[in-house]
Amino acid sequence: xxxxxxxxxxxxxxxxxxxxxxRRGSLARTAEALHLTPSAVSQQIAALARETGVPxxxxxxxxxxxxxxxRVLLAHADAIAAQLERARADLGAYGxxxxxxxxxxxxxxxxxxxxxxxxxAVSTAATWTSLWVSTPRTSSQDPP
Amino acid sequence: xxxxxxxxxxxxxxxxxxxxxxRRGSLARTAEALHLTPSAVSQQIAALARETGVPxxxxxxxxxxxxxxxRVLLAHADAIAAQLERARADLGAYGxxxxxxxxxxxxxxxxxxxxxxxxxAVSTAATWTSLWVSTPRTSSQDPP
DNA sequence: TGGAATTACGCGAGTCGTAATAATC
DNA sequence: GATTATTACGACTCGCGTAATTCCA
Numbered sequence: 001x002x003x004x005x006x007x008x009x010x011x012x013x014x015x016x017x018x019x020x021x022x023r024r025g026s027l028a029r030t031a032e033a034l035h036l037t038p039s040a041v042s043q044q045i046a047a048l049a050r051e052t053g054v055p056x057x058x059x060x061x062x063x064x065x066x067x068x069x070x071r072v073l074l075a076h077a078d079a080i081a082a083q084l085e086r087a088r089a090d091l092g093a094y095g096x097x098x099x100x101x102x103x104x105x106x107x108x109x110x111x112x113x114x115x116x117x118x119x120x121a122v123s124t125a126a127t128w129t130s131l132w133v134s135t136p137r138t139s140s141q142d143p144p
Numbered sequence: 145x146x147x148x149x150x151x152x153x154x155x156x157x158x159x160x161x162x163x164x165x166x167r168r169g170s171l172a173r174t175a176e177a178l179h180l181t182p183s184a185v186s187q188q189i190a191a192l193a194r195e196t197g198v199p200x201x202x203x204x205x206x207x208x209x210x211x212x213x214x215r216v217l218l219a220h221a222d223a224i225a226a227q228l229e230r231a232r233a234d235l236g237a238y239g240x241x242x243x244x245x246x247x248x249x250x251x252x253x254x255x256x257x258x259x260x261x262x263x264x265a266v267s268t269a270a271t272w273t274s275l276w277v278s279t280p281r282t283s284s285q286d287p288p
Numbered sequence: 289t290g291g292a293a294t295t296a297c298g299c300g301a302g303t304c305g306t307a308a309t310a311a312t313c
Numbered sequence: 314g315a316t317t318a319t320t321a322c323g324a325c326t327c328g329c330g331t332a333a334t335t336c337c338a
Binding site for chain 1: 329330337338
Binding site for chain 3: 180181183184187188191203205206207
């Protein structure tokens with residue numbers, strides 16, 4: 001059966017594999033880090049390349065090297081991972097103290113002053129910088 | 145054992161189902177919109193609730209109603225979907241004209257002036273606002 | 289020859305649909 | 314009784330591991 005009108009979905013699990021590959025440098029070490037076999041890692045990367053339609057690795061000696069497109073994808077993967085982390089935090093904090101978080105941003109040069117004072121609130125990725133601040137919510141928590 | 149960076153993964157497919165449920169209001173209409181059966185939708189939502197550890201629906205008459213936690217999760221889902229869309233655009237534009245995009249942000253009130261002049265470059269979600277700008281890249285494209 | 293990646297293939301887990309059940313209007 | 318959601322169960326797909334193959338230092 002074919003799934004219709006699925007604009008662009010990427011399996012986050014495969015993206016995690018690609019992130020680990022960037023960090024470890026080889027399929028073998030990636031597999032070890034994820035408690036998988038090199039075969040599984042190879043298949044995941046191949047599937048992700050099929051999904052996205054771009055080559056993610058190229059041969060380099062007896063190993064592999066990430067392509068520029070893979071690095072582009074990874075920059076977004078970092079942002080998505082951070083977003084997921086925020087979701088987890090917000091879900092965990094739901095109903096406890098009535099606070100959530102909002103994401104604002106600014107130019108990297110401008111956020112450094114804040115980062116120096118509250119480093120735990122600032123997360124930086126390759127292409128963007130976000131500041132997360134907790135905001136008190138009073139009564140109207142969920143406008144319908 | 146070394147830290148396996150897998151603290152929190154959410155299946156984006158299930159998140160899409162939840163988004164459609166928010167939009168349609170009932171499992172039946174959601175199933176119809178996604179070319180699925182109500183059974184599949186019910187199982188997906190239940191699985192997502194297990195994954196996240198929070199209740200997502202509560203009974204309302206003979207239908208269901210989203211919980212506040214579900215709305216919190218959906219706010220992040222919007223942000224993630226937008227991020228994926230950016231990833232797709234960047235991947236498609238890779239190597240064509242040597243341009244990519246960077247994400248910057250500002251307070252909503254401050255971005256309106258830009259939005260009025262280049263609306264296609266601005267995307268707004270529930271809790272954040274991002275401006276996407278294309279930046280020319282010259283020679284040093286990938287610093288190792 | 290040894291290490292790294294890929295491919296072939298079988299098995300288990302997850303997902304969907306059909307059908308039956310429960311609940312509400 | 315009609316509509317909505319949930320549960321039980323069988324069929325199918327997908328992902329992982331084992332094992333064989335290829336490539337390179």
